[in-house]
Amino acid sequence: MGMKIFSVFFFALLFLASPFLQVARCQSEAEADVAEAVEGGDLGIVGEDVQDFGDPNYSSAPEVKTVCVFPKNSAKCPFYSELCRFQFSGMTVSRSLKRQSPTAAGNTATWFLDKCRNMSSRPSTRFMASLLLLLFYSLADSFADLPSQFQAQQELTDINKSTILPTCPCRRAATLLEMDSKNGNKCPKNITEASQIRHGLTLLDADFFNDIKVLEIAKGAKEFNIPIIRTNRKLVASINGGLHNPSPLVFNPEWSKEQSQGKASRFNHPSASGIQRPINEEDIAFMSVLELGELIKKKQITSEELTGIFLKRLRRYNPVLESVVTYTEDLAYQQAKEADKLLSQGVHLGPLHGIPYGLKDIISVPLYKTTWGSTTFKNQVLNIEAWVYKRLKSAGAVLVAKLVTGSLAYDDIWFGGRTRNPWNIEEFSTGSSAGPAACTSAGMIPFAIGSETAGSITYPASRCGVTALRPTFGSVGRTGVMSLSESLDKLGPFCRNAADCAVILDAIRGEDPDDLSSRDIPFGDPFSVDITKLTVGYLDDADMEVVHVLESKGVKVVPFKLNYTVDSVQGILNFTMDVDMLAHFDEWQRSGKDDDYEAQDQWPVELRRARVVSAVDYLQAQRARGKLIQEVKENFNVDAFIGNATDWERVCMGNLVGLPVIVVPTGFKNIPNPPPTGTRRRTTVNTGIYAPPNHDHIALALAMAYQSATNHHKQRPPIDDLGPNDTIPNHPTVPIPPRRLHM
Structure with missing residues (x-):
């Protein structure tokens, strides 16, 4: 008897609860369909939203968590079909809202709801609904265990929003999501706008606001932010590469105030005594700056003659290497004649007196094109005398050419081609200081000035086998130089050897009054450092020949690891560089000039992505950068360390921290798949x-010590047997490593 009563009660309860069971099954099937559609790419995910709908009449309602999906392809309405999952007190239910046909009632939608089920408006029915609701809560967790024969078939039930139970906590949701009764088959305007804005906020990782806050953000952005943005852009933005209106925010890499104390003094350059002029021009072309300076000082060669030798080599090998943008021949001979005249009057300006050189073509020189390697700017003439050019001119150096930069200081592709490596013309030089590295390596110039934001000195120097210095950030002024990032950009020399790098650094360093980041750093004299008092660490990837040579010269060498916990170093650099550059090239991008960029997989992609880095996240990246600097400082317990110069993590870390590094050639290896006839x-x-x-002198002194015992840096690339008519493969036969950010 008891069993019969229980059975009757159970089936009666089951009958009354069948609508809820339908909901449970429909929910499961709907979620499965949605999951399949999302996986198949037919639906897109809007995001998650925790909200209480901001309705004071329902302040006691629990928070609602929604995860909505919508069709990606719908020309008339992007929210044609929407499935949202609601959570009430831990119980998950689903609701499907479909756009009705034009003939359907404007306020009608299709719903799957547990608590918002239409129970009709009769009091008795509402009472029963409330009772069943309580029973439903008690059984909600067991629905998944019910036998399949008790699960009702899916049934779509149309209900009018006005008949939803007044006590339903999601009534406010129904109001927000109701269809526009005046427009019938169109999506609700306010929800469409909020959803679209929220979808955009996902790109900023800021899609956590509810609809009311999203619309508030949109209103504030339109009425407050955008007018300020446009005013500021009108004041300072142009497509000038950051030449004007630099940011007053200054990055200083110094680890202590003691580092900047003291008066900067010039280096005590050694003289290359006993040097005699070689018979042939090839040997002259590969002499060091100090050696050439001695020849000029002793009047064994004139600056004008030396200038002619290097201009001839530039014209001979440029068709092979594609490394020169502009020959400054008239200016060069003018400066060379002036240097010879001064010397005849007994005036010698120093080791650079009368020495030819080249500038990376992001450095401006009046009356000559400064193309930045870009089709957009290939006819640009800037009547600005760059600070570094002024310094070299005052030292008596002779500018013979503007050298290739990768387009807008990225890699080795420019509007005139792609620069090649003199040691193997079937591969490219990398960049972006492509021309300075290739021309110095090929003996086309004695030295050149390049720049680095993230690898533009270290990578091409390594590829082309030359010695190059990336100095401490702020040691060389940057007025008149195209800017990528004001807290990362640095200028440095490409030379035959480390001693030449020291000579060039001494000539170009100092405070630039128009570059707030530049400082007159009191470097020690690299020519007088006692290396036997130094402790030098070596990383796992260090060239052990360097370690052994320095050890043989009395340097204490120890294994070393530079530990830090910041695991987003590469991302910090990308955020810093990309956002800074976009600020400089905002109008360039807005005017569609990025479509003309030489390599569409480079800057255009980087800068479009930078458009959605928020100011908050940019500043968080700078805070993380500060943490990195502190950790590197705390773990840098040696005077210097030796390691691979092109490890990407290390390139990023070194540039973010402001570490100086000198790249030195340490040998050669065979190219892959050499021709059977030999090469x-x-x-x-x-x-x-x-x-x-601020310790560049330490790195320079160690490099000079190593090169005094080796001759790798004195080797000449096989470019000398190539002429303008040599055939170069259209495609390199040697695989080129994947492109990285080389600025």
């Missing part, structure tokens, strides 16, 4: 010597 082409091997900020 002189080689792959260069190199290493980097790193020092703390």
Whole structure:
């Protein structure tokens, strides 16, 4: 008897609860359909939203968590079909809202709801509904265990929003999501707008606001932010590469105030005594700056004659290497004649007196094009005398050419082609200081000035087998130089050897009154450093020949690891560089000039992505950068360390922290798949010597000590047997490593 009563009661309860069971099954099937559609790419996900709908009449309602999906392809209405999952007190239910046909009632929608089920308006029915609701809560967790024969078939039930139970906590949701009764088959305007804005906020990782807050954000942005943005852009934005209106926010890499104390003094350059002029021009072309300076000082050669030798080599090999943008021949001979005249009057300006050189073509020189390597700017003439050019001119140096930069200081592709490596013309130089590296390596110039934001000195120097210095940030002024990032950009020399790098650094360093980041750093004299008092660490990837040579010269060498916990170093650099550059090239991008960029997989992609980095996230990246600097400082317990110069993580870390590094050639290896007839082409091997900020003299002294015992830096690439008519493969036969950010 008891069993019969229980059975009757159970089936009666089941009958009354069948609508809820339908909901449970429909929910499960709907969610499965949605999951399949999302996976198949037919639906897009709007996001998650925790909200209480802001309705004071329902302040006691629990928070509602929604996860909505919608069709990606619908020309008339992007929210044609929407499935949202609601959570009430831990119980998940679903609701499907479909756009009705024009003939359907404007306020009618299709719903699957547990608590918002239409029970009709009769009091008795409402009482029963409330009772069943309580029973439903008690059984909600067991629905999944019910036998399949008790689960009702899916049934779509149309209900009018006005008949939803007044006590339903999601009534406000129904009001927000109701269809526009005046427009019939159109999506609700306010929800469409909020959803679209929220979808955009996902790109900023800021899609956590509810609809009311999203619309508030949109209103504030339109009425407050955008007018300010446009006013500021009108004041300072142009497509000038950051030449004017620099940011007053200054990055200083110094680890202590003691580093900047003291008066900066010039280096005590050694003289290359006993040097005699070689018979042939080829040997002259590969002499060091100090050696050439001695020839000029002793009047064994004139600056004008030396200028002619290097201009001839530039014109001979440029068709092979594609490394020169502009020959400054008239200016060069004018400056060379002036240098010879001064010397005849007994005036010698120093080791650079009368020495030819080249500038990366992001450095402006009046009356000559400064193209930035870009089709957009290939006819640009800037009547600005760059600070570094002024310094070299005052030292008596002779500018013979503007050298290739990758387009807008990225890699080695420019509007005139792609620069090649003199050691193996079937591969490219990398960049973006492509021309300075290739021309110095090929003996087309004695030295050149390049720049680095993230690898633009270290990578091409390593590929082309030359010695190059990336100095401490702020040691060389940047007025008149195209800017990528004001807290990362640095200018540095490409030379035959480390001693030449020291000579060039001494000539170009100092405070630039128009560059707020520049400082007159009191470097020690690299020519007088006692290296036997130094402790030098070596990383796992260090070239051990360098370690052994320095050890043989009395340097204490120890294994070393530079530990830090910041795991987003590469991302910090990307945020910093990309956002800074976009600020400089905002109008360039807005005017569609990025469509003309030479390599569409480079800057255009980077800068479009930078458009959705928020100011908050940019500043968070700078705070993380500060943490990195502190950790590197605390763990830098040696005077310098030796390691691979092209490790990407290390390139990013070094530039963010402001570490100086000198790249030195350490040998050669065979190229992959050499021709059966043999070849002189080689792959260069190199290493980097790193020092703390403001200690460039330590790295230079160690590099000079190593090069005094080796001759890798004196080797000449096989470019000497190539002429303008040599055939170069359209595509390199040697695989080129995937492109990285080389600025």
